[in-house]
Amino acid sequence: MISASPCGHKDNYSHEEVVYVSQQKTMVEKLGDWVYAASWDDLSSEAKEALKGRVLDSVGCAIGALEGAPVKSIRRLTDDLGGSPYVTLIGGGKTTPDNATFYNGAAIRYLDFNDAYLAKEETGHPSDNIAPVLAAAEYANASGEQLLLALAVAYQVQCRLSDIAPVRKNGFDHTVQGAYAAAAGAAKAMGLTAGEIANAIAIAGTGYNSLRVTRTGELSNWKGLAYPNTAMGAVHAAMLAKYGITGPREVFEGNKGFMDAIAGDFTMDWSNEDLERVTKTIVKRYNAEIHSQASIEGLLELREQERIAPEAIKSIHLTTFDVAYHIIGGGEEGDKKRIRYKEEADHSLPYMLAAAYLDGQVMPEQYEATRIKRDDIQQLLQKIDVQPSDAYSDRFPQEMACDITLETNDGRKVTIEKSDYKGFHTRPASWDVLMEKYNGLTRNVNETNAAAIASTIRGLENKNVSDLTTLLEQITVREAE
Known part of the structure; x- marks a missing residue:
């Protein structure tokens, strides 16, 4: 079987693939068939709109992160590495598809706002x-329709593997499912054959199984770079498959495989x-870890209703679902009251709630080093207690249920309950809401260019x-006023 791809090469089944034809197909080969067969007409109008909304949201996050110290460090690394100028870097320049994936992915992820x-x-x-799908699509000179379709494939693979094959409880990071998704999306965007797609997925799935220590205990820059690294490897896997390299066809069900x-x-x-x-994914309203969103919205509503001075607060007690408690509330993934830098702050419910109450918002500026170190926020976060509830845990993930009780120094108590927030799938963010967030994140770049990106x-x-x-290559960041 020979076919022409958008990249201009001839796709031939390798010797190994010819042998496989007579055997029962494995799970990854069936996945490759599904990815290959996926078409634009399979997408509902709601899914198409959601995909464009996610691209807008993520590009805004990337632009807003370009001045972040780790992002600038990775840009220097990318420039030092050089490489053939195939794929655009957000903010200017070009490099290889895998290097562009890492840099652009780091920018999208750094704020933890996607x-x-x-x-x-x-x-x-x-x-x-x-980032990986965009890099692969640009390399293949793909259409916007092909980009969105490949992105839909990646979303579907990651989400469904998260549903049926969770790995956090076994000490692995959620980027594990991402290896399969990013490879599937990149291979689809490159226009690879079904066999090549299966090989790309098998290579990436075998090679990128990250440990959950990425997000436990004392956090580091790697928290925001683990997925960009996996995605970079997935694009490389797709390139290897394009050039005839095969991967373990029993990556899912085989001896010592994923299962x-x-x-x-x-x-x-x-x-x-x-x-x-x-369409089941959710957008962050606040620049905070996703499981905190309803509690932040609730505390801000309580703040507005009661107008209690911060110095009058004796304690804030949050009761929430178990996942929030264990990841960001001080449960199994470590203490959340010793906060020294951004990576710890944006994964600490006590810090994020304290920032919300003191500043009336949780946005990128709440993670600046000078804000984190100030006495007011360090003192208030120590007054915040987080506990899990079995009843709320049973309602997750259909709801993000929680309640907050604020007690004043004179013994007064006020309480608010929440089950979702604006941006949750029960109250999805419209294009106008996404544009409001995008405009805030892009305020330090040329307005005409930012508007043209959104329109495109x-x-x-x-x-x-x-x-x-x-347009992404033309972005230049001006100094904040």
Whole structure:
């Protein structure tokens, strides 16, 4: 079987693939068939709009992060590495597809402000797939429609594996499912054959199994770089597959494979999957870890209603669902009251709630070093207690249930209950709401360029990927006023 790809090469089944034809297909080969067969017509209008919304949201996050210290360090590394100028870097310049994936992915992820998907035992950020899919699509000279379709594939793979094969409880990071998703999306964007797609997924799935220590205990820059690193490897895996390199065809079900070594047994009939999971993802209203969103909105509402001075507060007690407690509330993933820098602050419910009450918002400026170190916030966060509730845990992930009780020094108590927030799937963010967030994140770049980027994304299915990347290359950040 020979076919031409958008990259201009001839796709031939390798010797190994010819041998496989006579054997029963494995799960990754069936996944490759599904990815290859996915078409634009399979997407609902709601999914298409959601995909464009996620691209807008993530590009805004990337632009807002360009002056972040780790992002600037990775930019210097990328420039030092050089490489053939195939793919655009957000903010100017070009490099290889894998290097561009790492840098652009780091920018999208750094603020921890991009979307999320809540499975019962796993939470991930499917928009982390935008960097690898965009790099692969630009490399392949793809259309905007092809980019969005490949992105839908990546969203579906990551979300569904998170549903049926959670790994956090076994000590692995959610980027594990991301390896399969990013490779599937990148391979689809490159126009690879079904066999090549399967090989790309198998290579990435075998090679990128990150430890959960990434997000436990004393946090580091790696918290925001683990997925960009996995995505970079996934793009490299797709390139290897494009050039005929094969991967373990029993990566899922084989001896010492994903099921045997990490996730346990599960079943999945990819042929029955749709492309709608993107509509179940949620957007952050506040620049804070996703499980904090309802509690932050609730505390801000309580702040507005009661107008209690911070110095009059004796304690703030949050009762929430178990996932929030264990990841950001001081449960199994470590103490959350010793806060010294951004990576610790944006994964600490006590810090984020204290910032919300003191400043009336939780945005990138709440994570500046000078804000983190101030006495007012350090003192208030020590007064915040977080505990889990079985009843609220049973309602997750359909709801983000919690209640907050604020007690004053004179013994007065006020309480508020929440089940969701604006941006949750029960109250999804409209394009106008996303634009408000985007405009805030892009306030330090040229307004005309930022508006042109948003307009291009709004009609991306009728554009070429190069129309977007040309604008992304033109971004320049001016000094904040």
